[in-house]
Amino acid sequence: MRWAVLLAGGSGTRFWPLSTPENPKQLLPLAGSSSSAEDSVERLAGLIPRERTLVVAGPGLAGKLQERLKLPADNVLVEPRPASTAPALIWATWEAQQRDPSAEVLSLHTDWAVGDAAAFRRTADTALAIARRHDRLVTVGMVPSRPETGYGYIVPGTPLDDAARSVARFSEKPDAATALDLMAAGALWNSGLFAWTASRLLAEVASHTPEVAPALPALAEGDVGRFFREVTPISIDVGLLERSGAVAVVRGDFAWDDVGTWQALARVRPKDPGGNVVVGDAVLHDSQDCVVWSDRDPIVLYGVQEMVVVQANGRILVMPAERAASMKQLLDALPPAVRDITQ
């Protein structure tokens, strides 16, 4: 049967001061009126039920996610420490296989905005079918809408059938010129939407992922703590997909965004005629291409271009849109009394 594994990591820094460690971006209504974590589960409706949806989260968020996503308590896997995506996905896949030896797994993240849920489900359905039919690890490559330098790219190889190709190579976070070349050559964004059978995934891990494979007996012994102590943190892309020969790529041709920065709201929310995205009480006079978010006071912008202005959790942030990608640098520089938000 089909299972979904949702990764719900993230430290909540990119949407400071709205996001906090206790309320990271996947729990915030960034792209619409409900959170991306809730949207992520709802989007699977008809494809994979909640009973077969697993979430991997840190101890601070597990309870909140279980409640918000209306999942069985057993379906929230509490990661004792963050160890990148390979240990989390391998553990969750192992767990699905324990419950269902023939499990097929769809892996996704809880912080995505997706334009067309039906197209998403059709693509996920195809990816799961391909994973079974060709016994491969299937990546869904998103058709790029811009030469994004913050994502990895997948260069498709030879056709496996009408819907899937092999993977020629992966290209991690290219520079701008390379990103343009990749787009022109038909490369796709590596979204993190994957499909595999549990048996193939675990077989590939045994062959290719020495950072994780030796720790698997700890899971068999029911000792998740030891598993996470023994693994070396590594991403599923670097630790497995780029090493395995048994990968494939399916095209995902729908709007997809990981809403990684304040500036990304301009891609996933409706804009006013001036190109501004406004959430909350605000008046923009003679202002263009701004992102404004207020959780309390009316915000007035006058003659402002390409700025992000946020009031949230008793803090006010003002920055040019281009700085939204380097929030970590700001937060490292802030005094704790300003940076740390207690809710």
Next chain:
Amino acid sequence: MRWAVLLAGGSGTRFWPLSTPENPKQLLPLAGSSSSAEDSVERLAGLIPRERTLVVAGPGLAGKLQERLKLPADNVLVEPRPASTAPALIWATWEAQQRDPSAEVLSLHTDWAVGDAAAFRRTADTALAIARRHDRLVTVGMVPSRPETGYGYIVPGTPLDDAARSVARFSEKPDAATALDLMAAGALWNSGLFAWTASRLLAEVASHTPEVAPALPALAEGDVGRFFREVTPISIDVGLLERSGAVAVVRGDFAWDDVGTWQALARVRPKDPGGNVVVGDAVLHDSQDCVVWSDRDPIVLYGVQEMVVVQANGRILVMPAERAASMKQLLDALPPAVRDITQ
């Protein structure tokens, strides 16, 4: 004896959302820790006592000013309607003469920031002395520090003595090129700091100011309401000083600022090494030449240049510094629910 007349008009729009009709800029601690209205009275200490200090204000502010400035109740003259500076100054001068037939009047505004109070007093003392000695209306012309286009200029004429000259002409709010020419030619800012004897002022009004002179009998009859109904609003500059031959100018060589915009805080407050003026809780990271004012939340600026960011009275305002001079245009465009602040 010497009397001071302080004009305390102003609608409180330029420092929105901090200033309001009930709390206009002269009552706010814009330039330091006390308000400019309080500073204006304190600055006269040793020159003119509170007993001979009159304030002209609208009905909404009269009580507050009397209390804050610790003035005798009789010394607050309540203007029934705003009518520019000529009616207010003529009324207050008439009032001083009623109490003291030989009154000499120093006229000033309550919203000035002055760098050197002792230099201010020396100049005021000189202006009052010149007004008596030469029986003229004396303007104090400030040595300009920039080619300001928002002020009027005084072009000095022939010397009257060591300290005073006649006035060749007045030049109202010149364009930028003209302002540079005026500075180069030794013209001075018309600050609104004036000195005259009550008798000379009222004689000149009788000769030159038909907008006000015919209404003076109403004052003699004790009917201030009728006086203000009968006058035509006009400034003292246009209505009298530019028309009279009996004017003189004394140089005021001290830092003087009418703190007319948010941007002006950068002239009258200490700056950090990045050229920023910060009042309240704020962190500026990689930001230059900004004015930041917070009355509640920490404000964080990241990579911001030449912007004004204000949180006050439950509103947040963000604008480039150059927009600070056109606040009225913004306020005209704001919906009343955002613009109008009830405190």
